[in-house]
Amino acid sequence: MTPAGHLVHGMGQALEAPTWPAITIGEATAVLARFPAAGPPTGLHWHSPRPFSAAALVRTGTGTVLLKRHHHMLRSIAGLAEEHAFIAHLAAAGLSVPKVLATADGATAIAIDAWRYEAHRQAPGADLYRDRLSWTPFFSHAQAHAAGVALARLHLAAAGVAAPARRAQPLVASLTILPARDPLAAAEAYVAARPALAAFLTTRPWRAQLAALFATLGDGLPAVLADQPPLWTHNDWHPSNLLWTDDGSVRTVIDFGLADRTCAVHDIATAIERSAIRWLDLPQGDDIADPAAALALLAGYASRVPLAAADIAAIVRLLPLVHLEFALSEIDYFTAVVADPAAAALTWDGYAIGHAVWFRSAAGQALLRRIGEAKP
Known part of the structure; x- marks a missing residue:
């Protein structure tokens, strides 16, 4: 009951x-x-x-x-x-x-x-965010910095994992579309492998919508990602997936349900997308970013694993579209597993397309500029 x-x-x-x-x-x-x-x-x-x-x-x-x-x-x-x-x-x-x-x-x-x-x-550490939503910001920039430190430590610990990318299944943050020489063709292949997702998209001009996003936000991104070493990553780095110590550092990392073989900059961009942009406030206006939180997370990461200028540039290029493949996977869940077409529609319009479009706004462009100015 x-x-x-x-x-x-x-x-x-x-x-x-x-x-x-x-x-x-x-x-x-x-x-x-x-x-x-x-x-x-x-x-x-x-x-x-x-x-x-x-x-x-x-x-x-x-x-x-x-x-x-x-x-x-x-x-x-x-x-x-x-x-x-x-x-x-x-x-x-x-x-x-x-x-x-x-x-x-x-x-x-x-x-x-x-x-x-x-x-x-039960893992050790204080579960400070356990009842909060996934896109909840960190309580402080100091915690964002600590989360960056912990993410770098995870990437160091993940070195040497030789397992291949995970099998196709709903709710996994894979990385197969954006690195492809032809991202639209890769998206078509991704959709075709998931019949319920494909059926949902048949009534939408999804190819044209994705082509527009790839042209305006993803031009040259495959070449950038081609230079990134593959790495098994967490792919859901937000405050409620971290347990904390009394001194404000991360004690334990939890919830590896979205983990897969991607690359380090994908995980970093995902962490920023999950915690430095108040997406749930988007209906009230475009001013939803916290550049200082993004920079604090990057600084924490760089304190353990140096970030080259090329890495920062890759994060900036990837950030507007880093959510796309997981959004498609989420739609696959809503169509193939629970048959909730309303949630699927909201995920496509508001998440997959809406979040990417926000990065073309003045506020989105300002966030990308601030991150691009971060010192390696």
Whole structure:
């Protein structure tokens, strides 16, 4: 039974009824019995407001466990194994990440009926942003700086991951369109591989819309990205995916659901797009950017991993379109998994196209200029 009053993040600033039923204590007991290290549940004390899956913190005899449930059309056992392998590599390299629990036979995810489950030991650090929306800015520029430091540390820890890019699945921030010599052809291939997304776009002039964006915002971008070394990256670097220490530094990085093989500047641009632009305020006007937050994040990153002038230039070139492939993946979720055409339309018009168009505004151009003036 869904807890009374349990709501999740919607497409705007209002909370909404959840798509996926909340995890119950009976369900948690049955699932965690398959994970011996978890211990028997004694109660639930938080249900996540994030909308694309169900998650809860479960008190057990050995501590607190984060139990997550995904629909099988969103994540397969193999898809979760991709994430867990990346987390394991980062942990071995010394990064603080969630400890993924395993079954008696060593599996880190299980299938029960239409659901796929994973369980993590509760990670250390203060979850200061856990109930806030994904595009919430950092509380301070000092935290943006600390987040940049932590992102650089993650990239250092990710070096050496040899796994290929993830298999096609909804809600993964891949990078196949923008680096292609012909981005429009790559977008057509991306769409064709996802029948529900393709069906949704048939009534829209999407090729012309993307061609216009590539011409005005992406000219020369494939050549820029061709010079960037591939790297497994987080791809969802926003405040609520970071846990914090009392002194304001990042203690633990969480939520690797969007992770994939991209490149460092893609992750940095995504971090700026997620946290330095108040997208939810866009209906009230174009003045929504915080250039100082973007510069603080870059400065924090550069304090651990130097950024060359070419890297800064690549971030500037990439930022207006860095969201595009994930926006298409999100539409694939809304069409193939949950059949929500209204949310799909809002994602296309307001997110995929609307966010890119904002970068052609005076405020968007001003943000790009400020970032371009950052000192390597």
